[in-house]
Amino acid sequence: MSDVDVLERLERILRSDEDVPPERAAELAVMLDEPPIQDVVRLVERSTATRAAVVLRLLSRRRSIEVFDTLDAAHQADLIDALGDRAVYEFFSELDPDDRVSLLDELPAEIAERFLRNLDDSERDITGVVLGYPRGSIGRRMSPEVPHIYEDLTVDETLQELRRVADDVETIYTLPIIARDHRLVGVTSLRDLFTADGSAEVSGLMDKPVFAAAHDDAEETARWFVPLDMLAMPIVDESGRLLGMLTFDDAADIIEEADSEDTARSGAHEPLQQPYLSTPLLKIVRSRIVWLLVLAVSALLTVQVLDTFEDTLAAAVVLSLFIPLLTGTGGNTGNQAATTVTRALALGDVRPRDVGAVAWREVRVGMLLGALLGSLGFLLATLVYGLDIGIVIGSTLFGVCTMSATVGGIMPIVAKKVGADPAVFSNPFISTLSDATGLIIYFLIAKAVLGL
Template structure:
């Protein structure tokens, strides 16, 4: 399967190296837009622009909208002015707002200057909302239906205005003051009797969001309720636009990508991995690694504190890697589970005590299981007294690690910190130091030191 996926890239690379323009046009004609967008993301700026300029007008816009904002900027910066203006003018307003929200100010001014008055007004309105709000991601190009219309009249409105709307599958229903009353699906509208009022077809029991709401929470709401679009309203319940499922999917993907990066002790970066330079990738990881080195000095301090205990029973040192590694892994598992449960809404910050008690018991079960294995191994390698110290420590460390790993993300969320920042490596480093303290205290009790 991997070989099949790699084949188009290798073929395209050969065509680019040979500067085979007819061959490149044939390759572009044979591949769907999402595959072309992936290759543009992988390519350097020169080759990306070359491929984009070989696409016909309509297909080029479809491919362009599949790109991430950094890759869109890469392509636009290489286009001549007429082509530049045509692409940005035909972009959907929400896609354009996201592009400009991540672009340098000079580039954003250049884009806005080339827009028509209507598109500039749409874009400026979306950019006026906070960065991670629903307003930045909604489409204002919607077809809203008046509640007093008949189904036949509503279908006429859809036919007349639908070409300029991003979607017609979910249609907000409004009163004469544009107050939101519910939604009608295109399916229900088509299947209804022509003279049936829209007010009777509308579903008033549908979720809605405000333009200033957090967009990730809105996207998760769409995921939970299985709707194609969410109606976006202002503070007075007037319809402003729709948050569509494709935008919600991108929001969730971006949020999950950011969480994965933070959980692996790395700073998230935008753009395609294959187009990122070695320096960019190193910079994304360096800060966290430096912080973890500083945090790891706690472990050194603990070893110095219990230096006399180690000198008395040197065999204890043999099991430090086993104990530290097991505790760190148990804490990382609990932290990952907690971050994931928070992200999908399965737990809330007020559940911190329940989660701590649950994970503590999970840690006790895991620690007891591992303690039996450690007791056997320790007895065979050293003696039963050292083995008993390791076994008891494993039970305590696993319970402690699972408790700390599960509660830290919830406490971080409560004080307004991204739970993913409490990454598995950070939890592991903390558990390493505290786990050693538990180990040496247990050993002192067992050996009577």
């Protein structure tokens, strides 16, 4: 039986009976040992908390810990009640300190405190180091488990130390070199150590370190670190003392989480933070309802504009036919600009102080887009409804595109300046604002051209 067939059969069994009978448990446990670990993870991610807990209990201890470790922190938190204390404590103690803290952030305070109490003293102290840094900082995502390689050690002494601590540290491939007061002085690699003379001091092998401070923003740090293609880099305190290491995979996770959050918010909902099929229905509803209420209230601005220009519409009913075209064009133009600038902010291509340059660039882009679309709108509207209506539509498209592109470009930067997430001020609000402002432009031009 292929791995796909095994997983499909397991999924059918779990859907038909979440309480697996004892006589079937042994059979399912054997079946779960057959597929690759990534397929078992996929099965867990497609299952409810109760079904996922069944899978984790039936897996061997090693595989169940591996699967639990790969899940998102929010998904792990959902499994807590279904798994029971004994299994949860075991999984929790096996997590790396930074992953442990991510899970604690998703749990109620009393449960998090209980979990910490069940750790042994050394693991509790290491976890406490990471917990001591604010959410959103890179210190919160580092691993404090690093080898202490002093600059005056020889290569042989260093290799001996690495053999001693290899099972207890996050990585041994990129190695920070420290002075006796724990200040970071350089980095070296395991490759360099293996190829060096055993009696040489590691200070002769080290390179200038690339590092980050523990209080630096996690997303910004991860975004400049990942393109460097380094396996890991040191994290230091304000005095330059080594605190931990940020690995490439942890940095990639930070970027993935940030991109998922931006994508969700630009689509007018909060990120689920776990696989869709394993997310409880009420959690999905909560992620959407607040945004829908906010946007529904803000859309009243568009209604108010239409009410203000009711007489204009009554005098030239044909104007109402073009409202969907104009509002749609304005919203799409603004969304394009906002999405582009939000992405540029995330990548560091644009900084808040570049607001003037961005505004001037988007004014010109909007004018060019408006000229192209306005010319087409003028031509078609003139052919069907006459020259006056053609002038109104062409002029409005030019004005709406220019305005929407400019506003869409600067709004994410304004959000960044005031400390808000640029994605929050992206597509949903830009669309609403463009609708209302575009209608004002439309009716003012119509009144001027048509003499209403």
